[in-house]
Amino acid sequence: MPELAAHVRDVPINQIREITEAAWRTPGAVVLSIGEPGFPLPRHVLDAGIACLDRDETNYTPNAGIPALREAFAARFREEQGVDVGAERVYVVSGAQQGLHFAMSLLLSPGDEVLIPNPGYPTFAMTGRLLNAVPVGYPLHPDHGFQPRVADVEALITSRTRVLVLNSPSNPLGAVLSEDLVRELVELARRHDIWVISDECYEAFTYDVPHVSPARFDGGTAEDARVFTSLTLSKTYGLTGLRIGALICPPGLGQKMDNVMESIVSCVASAPQYAALAALTGPQEYVRHAHRHYRENRDAASAVLAAKGIRYLPAQGAFYLWADMSHVTGGDVRSWVRRFLADSGVALAPGTAFGSIGEGWVRIALCGRKQDLLEGLSRLPGAGGR
Template sequence: MPELAAHIHDFPVNQIREITEAAWGTPGAIVLSIGEPGFELPRHVLEAGMACLDRDETNYTPNAGITALREAFAARFREHNGVEIGAERVYVVDGAQQGLHFAMSLLLSPGDEILIPNPGYPTFAMTSQLLHAKPVRYPLYPEHDFQPRIEDIEALITPQSRVLILNSPSNPLGAVLGGDLTRGLVDLARRHDLWIISDECYEAFTYDVPHVSPARFDSDVPGEARVFTSLTLSKTYGLTGLRIGALVCPPGLERKMNNVMESIVSCVASPSQYAAIAALTGPQDYVSHAHAHYRSNRDAASAVLASKGIPFLSAQGAFYLWADVSHVSGGDVRSWVRTFLADAGVSFAPGTAFGSIGEGWIRIALCGAQAELVEGVGRLPSRG
């Protein structure tokens, strides 16, 4: 058999999937290791996708997506972020992960460096490595509430640095970047002539603080703008399996975007696009209900952790809690979560799935039923 490409041999394992698949194979397990919304989808969203199939509207769409969907994404972006963009800057993608791959394919050449958060979502590193770029992790320290510090990032910038990844609200941390810090990070990218890819998958879910998109501080002049924004409907509307999102690009890149989109996925499936139009333009009850549920679950799980003396980061966004289990994990949290699943029947994502600073920490997903969440978190050993 011919050899696989050399860079695939050392391709990292996604530790989130590793523990979650083990949990799915464990009878009766409480699965708190994966962020999967659990509500029934709104009927009007399902019917829009089914109506597309009934019409046999199953041919290609434009590379960038159906015009009505691009306009709906642009309208939401303008409303939620105060940034005046037109539909021509919106590219419909096959979920946020494909959007990240799309953006990195445009921006990274072999050997280029991309600055990614530590802890940060695993595919930031995985996708850049697939493109022969080098992920360089900038630290998010517990003593600074896991917020990035401009001086820490600036110290890592080299002549090979090309892209800065930002993620707010953060997966896995639930941390949210404030306006002043976001502006400072955009200024940093401008000083060093870096692109920014802003992962905003959880922009609909912040608690008592606003979501601030880096695009708010970007230039609108072609050739000077530098922010790509990755959006998804997977989390906002629970459409994880329909694989639908958007990549908002700086002005002036439309022709290049079309060419790259054609080579990656051509276009997104028509039923998913029509379901997305219905989600974005129809009643928003699902989003408000999900927001209230995640906030209530955050508060309930936080109370259990506090009662056990387990330190955690108070989540301002997304639907995760980041908890310190170093008192029991023995310096190997990846092994500990597997042992805990076998012994206690509960799965958590190990902090090392997200980077070296995650050692001793776990990510707790807040998506499911509150009673199950409280029971699962309640099985954690107290901190003496």
């Protein structure tokens, strides 16, 4: 067969999927490697999707999504972040990953550089490479609480840099960027005239600190605006399989975004859009319940790690714990998590799935049942006197 394109051959494997799919093939495995909310969906959300199918509303929708859903996303963003966003800037997408792909498709030409967090979510690099761009990791170091330092980011900017990717609350770290740091990073992007893509998948889940969107500090005019905001309902409402989210674009890009939507997906399926509308505008008890559950699981898991002497990053957001297992990984955490699954029946995401600085660390998902979480963590080898 003919050879695949070089940029496709260079896309790295997603190590999260690698270990998780191995766990799904392992009878009785405790799967702590993937962020999959475990609650039943609210009945009114399911009913809205079913009603759409029952009335046979299965034709194309507008490229950007049904108007009521675009306005619901905009209204939520205005309420939560105090940013004056109109529905015309909201594009309904098949999950945050598609929104990320759309944004990068608009902004990156072959050979352009995109600055991504290291450690950071693996598809930041995967999507960049798929578009013939060059991902450049900016360091998030343990001795700085895995927070970006503006000077470190600025030192990596070259004439080829086009995009800065921010992610708060962070997957995999659970770290949350402060208001001052978010402002400084947006100002950095403005000084160097580069775009910002803000991944805010976990915006609903912060603990004792606020979520601050970079859009708060975006330019007041179309000429100065530079922030794309990627949102999803996968985590907030557990709609992972419905693949529904939104990309909030700077003003003035409507026709260009329509063209990108048409060339990649045309439009998102209608039933998930109506389910999403019901989720955003209906009762919010699911979100409140999920927030309580994730916080309780975070606290319980943190206590287990502390008792075992395992260093971890206290999570301020999302639903993960980032734990240092370097005392047993031997410098190859990817191999160690596979051995640990085989020996102990527990799946953890290896830190190297998220970048080179993740060597020796693992990501622990907190979103499942507490008893499964605690059982899995009980099998971790302790760090002794550390």
